[in-house]
Amino acid sequence: MQRTVLIIEDEKLIIVSTQMVLEAAGFRVESATNGEDGITHARTQKPDLILLDIMMPGIDGWETLTRLKRDADTSGIPVVIFTAREHSRGHQKSAEMGAADYFRKPFEPDELIELVEKHVGQQA
Amino acid sequence: MVATTNILILASGANAALWQQWFTEVGASVATAGSVDAATAALQAGGTHALVAELAFAGEQLQALCDRCQDHGNEFVLGVEGAPGPAIYERAMSMAALGVLSCADSSTAAAKLLDRLQGRVASRERARGEAERWRVQSEELRRRCKLQATKFQESQETFYLDLSRMMTIITNIMDGIVFVDRDGNVTLMNPCAEDLLGMKSFVAIGKPIDAMLGQHELLDALVEDHGRMGEQKEVFRTVEVHDAEQDLLYIKCMTSRVHDYRGHPAGTLTVLRDITAEFKTDQLKNQYLSIVAHELRTPLTGIKTFATMMSKGTLGGLNDRQERVCESIREQSVRLEHQIDKLINLGNLESEDYGQDREVVSMEDFFAGILLPFEQPARDRRIELKIRNEVEGASLFADRSDLRRACQALIENAVKFAKDDGEVAIEVVQDGDGVRFHVTDDGIGIDPRYQRRIFEKFFQVEDPLTRHHGGAGLGLFVARGIVEAHGSRIEVSSQLGQGADFSFMLPIYQPEHSGLVSGAAKD
Numbered sequence: 001m002q003r004t005v006l007i008i009e010d011e012k013l014i015i016v017s018t019q020m021v022l023e024a025a026g027f028r029v030e031s032a033t034n035g036e037d038g039i040t041h042a043r044t045q046k047p048d049l050i051l052l053d054i055m056m057p058g059i060d061g062w063e064t065l066t067r068l069k070r071d072a073d074t075s076g077i078p079v080v081i082f083t084a085r086e087h088s089r090g091h092q093k094s095a096e097m098g099a100a101d102y103f104r105k106p107f108e109p110d111e112l113i114e115l116v117e118k119h120v121g122q123q124a
Numbered sequence: 125m126v127a128t129t130n131i132l133i134l135a136s137g138a139n140a141a142l143w144q145q146w147f148t149e150v151g152a153s154v155a156t157a158g159s160v161d162a163a164t165a166a167l168q169a170g171g172t173h174a175l176v177a178e179l180a181f182a183g184e185q186l187q188a189l190c191d192r193c194q195d196h197g198n199e200f201v202l203g204v205e206g207a208p209g210p211a212i213y214e215r216a217m218s219m220a221a222l223g224v225l226s227c228a229d230s231s232t233a234a235a236k237l238l239d240r241l242q243g244r245v246a247s248r249e250r251a252r253g254e255a256e257r258w259r260v261q262s263e264e265l266r267r268r269c270k271l272q273a274t275k276f277q278e279s280q281e282t283f284y285l286d287l288s289r290m291m292t293i294i295t296n297i298m299d300g301i302v303f304v305d306r307d308g309n310v311t312l313m314n315p316c317a318e319d320l321l322g323m324k325s326f327v328a329i330g331k332p333i334d335a336m337l338g339q340h341e342l343l344d345a346l347v348e349d350h351g352r353m354g355e356q357k358e359v360f361r362t363v364e365v366h367d368a369e370q371d372l373l374y375i376k377c378m379t380s381r382v383h384d385y386r387g388h389p390a391g392t393l394t395v396l397r398d399i400t401a402e403f404k405t406d407q408l409k410n411q412y413l414s415i416v417a418h419e420l421r422t423p424l425t426g427i428k429t430f431a432t433m434m435s436k437g438t439l440g441g442l443n444d445r446q447e448r449v450c451e452s453i454r455e456q457s458v459r460l461e462h463q464i465d466k467l468i469n470l471g472n473l474e475s476e477d478y479g480q481d482r483e484v485v486s487m488e489d490f491f492a493g494i495l496l497p498f499e500q501p502a503r504d505r506r507i508e509l510k511i512r513n514e515v516e517g518a519s520l521f522a523d524r525s526d527l528r529r530a531c532q533a534l535i536e537n538a539v540k541f542a543k544d545d546g547e548v549a550i551e552v553v554q555d556g557d558g559v560r561f562h563v564t565d566d567g568i569g570i571d572p573r574y575q576r577r578i579f580e581k582f583f584q585v586e587d588p589l590t591r592h593h594g595g596a597g598l599g600l601f602v603a604r605g606i607v608e609a610h611g612s613r614i615e616v617s618s619q620l621g622q623g624a625d626f627s628f629m630l631p632i633y634q635p636e637h638s639g640l641v642s643g644a645a646k647d
Contacts (some may be wrong), residue, residue, distance in 0.1 A: 011422050017429035024438040091483045102483075104525065105425055108493060109432045 003120045006047035007031045008038030008064060009082070010056045014105065018051065021109045022116060035064035042074045048120045052099075054083040054090075062097065069098045078119045128153045129242050130171055134163040134189070135178035143176060150235040160185045167192055173245045300396030303382075304333045304350055306389055320365070320375060320396050321346070341365050342375055346394055349379040353392045357381055362399065374403040417468040424464065428457040455500055462497035462532065469529065469602065479523045479609030484633055486519045487552065487559075494528060495550075498539050507542050509535075510549045515559050519633040522610055530606035531561065533599035534614075534626045538565035540595065541624070558631045566623040575616050579604040 005027050009015050012033070019029040030047065032038035035058055042050060050068070054061035061081060068074045078100035083090070094102045100119050103112075131152045133143050140156050147154045155172070157163035166172060167189075175193055294301060300317030304310055309332055313325035321328075322340045333350050336343050342365045349359045358380035365373045376397040384390040433439055435450035442450065495509050502509050520527070531550070538548040542565040551562040570578060574585050582597040600614075607614050607628045618624035 013422060013426040017426045020433060021429060021438075024433060091481050105421075107425075107429075109429055109436075109438075111492075 002028045004028045004047040005049045007051045009053040025113045035059035050079045051082040129173045132172045132175045150238045302394040305391040308332050374400045417464050458496040478606045481523045485524045505544045508547045512551045514553045521633040526606045530603040533603040534563040541567035558629045560629045562627045564625045569620045569622045570618040
């Protein structure tokens with residue numbers, strides 16, 4: 001069965017490029033351009049993995065992550081923090097908040113595929 | 125040799141001829157005057173040594189002549205006619221009281237008189253010469269004294285002028301200046317320093333600097349920096365201070381040891397500069413830089429991803445040329461990305477920001493793609509880039525992106541200074557419990573006297589106007605900060621013309637010994 005990855009990211013170009021990479025690797029990719037839409041989407045569609053951006057208009061990635069982990073419908077979905085900004089102690093913070101991993105943009109396509117496979121595979 | 129004595133005879137007919145004969149016979153040069161007026165005129169004209177006058181002239185006239193003779197420095201001789209008698213002597217004596225030399229009443233007396241006259245004239249001349257010499261000498265002495273006095277006065281004026289100029293500068297300069305002598309006592313505190321430190325100079329001067337602890341945050345910094353002057357030559361730092369309105373000020377605090385003109389230690393000097401405006405501008409600039417860099421980075425991510433997919437054939441097969449072009453687009457986008465990263469990192473050059481985001485990184489992960497930004501510049505100069513990893517399978521607990529940045533700064537530096545057709549080697553070798561990273565080139569090398577300074581911010585060995593190698597002089601500064609934040613230090617080994625080897629050591633990550641197991645750690 002085809003695995004689904006949800007990207008929550010405000011930058012269209014990142015969505016498109018990520019989508020192309022992951023689709024080429026055989027994943028189904030859905031997207032939301034802000035935190036609120038992302039949470040709704042996650043709750044209804046139950047993706048296998050969420051790639052979550054930090055810097056977004058409206059509620060930011062940290063807040064989105066908190067809400068996803070609080071909600072029983074979505075708390076089981078692994079979330080990978082996916083950010084361009086270098087956060088001081090970003091790793092620790094994302095681990096403490098229940099994220100499965102922490103990944104920096106820009107990325108190498110192979111690295112992204114490897115990462116997604118790792119987390120989706122773990123869940124299966 | 126005695127010069128001819130010039131004698132003026134003032135006498136009437138017979139006496140004049142007689143006396144002229146007497147004095148001429150004994151070798152004097154004689155002139156005659158027939159009247160007191162003529163004699164006066166002759167005396168005034170000068171050249172007469174002595175006047176011989178006939179007693180027959182009226183007393184007042186003779187006295188006037190006598191005075192005149194004395195005025196002109198002449199001798200006055202009274203001539204006497206006929207046989208001497210009491211009346212004549214009486215008059216002669218009264219004249220003698222006026223400075224008359226003698227009486228002449230015969231040719232023998234004339235000869236004697238002339239003799240004495242000549243002696244008198246000569247000694248008078250001598251005395252006059254002597255006096256003149258003294259006068260000249262004392263004049264010279266006076267002139268010199270005056271010159272010295274003027275010079276002294278001038279130098280004193282210059283001194284006071286310099287001093288007041290210096291004090292004007294110290295008082296009005298926009299930087300705070302505090303001087304502490306060798307014994308640790310404050311000896312100078314200018315008004316700007318008073319304002320910044322919140323202390324009046326009359327309170328501080330003469331007191332030990334150590335006694336001022338705990339009164340003001342900036343003073344505390346000052347006391348501490350002065351305390352460090354024993355082991356350090358200079359200390360620079362920026363101190364955050366709240367002013368009276370509780371606004372935050374940034375004060376740059378520069379303390380250094382100073383020496384007097386003989387080179388002896390004189391004390392320590394602190395310059396305090398309010399850099400709040402620069403600091404804020406700098407912050408704005410960094411924010412702006414950061415925004416611009418992120419705006420550049422997003423589209424670049426797209427370009428890179430698409431180029432990668434195309435060159436890998438994910439989107440369908442390509443012919444050789446197309447593949448080469450795609451690979452080139454990819455390579456250039458990686459280079460651009462590296463430059464943008466450097467731009468972003470310009471914003472946080474302060475070492476406390478380094479090494480904060482630690483994770484477990486495998487050596488393979490760490491090195492993946494690390495050379496990518498340098499492949500094309502190296503290829504252009506036919507430099508071979510080599511990686512040799514002797515510790516396969518090892519991991520580090522490190523800030524991956526910072527440490528990569530440090531390594532890339534060293535590699536970039538090595539590529540920059542390597543010889544054309546040369547070689548840059550990155551080697552990781554076991555070193556005790558840790559791994560040692562080496563970045564080696566075969567290029568121009570580093571003069572030993574610069575080997576410490578190359579890690580200073582913006583330091584460049586070459587003159588920036590004439591240098592051949594680009595860059596801002598930040599790479600090694602940043603690399604040092606990052607490596608030190610990881611508890612290590614960069615070591616340099618190099619000689620001019622013989623390449624350079626930069627290395628640092630990090631401990632190998634051993635999960636069973638480490639309490640730090642990050643949830644985000646990779647397997």
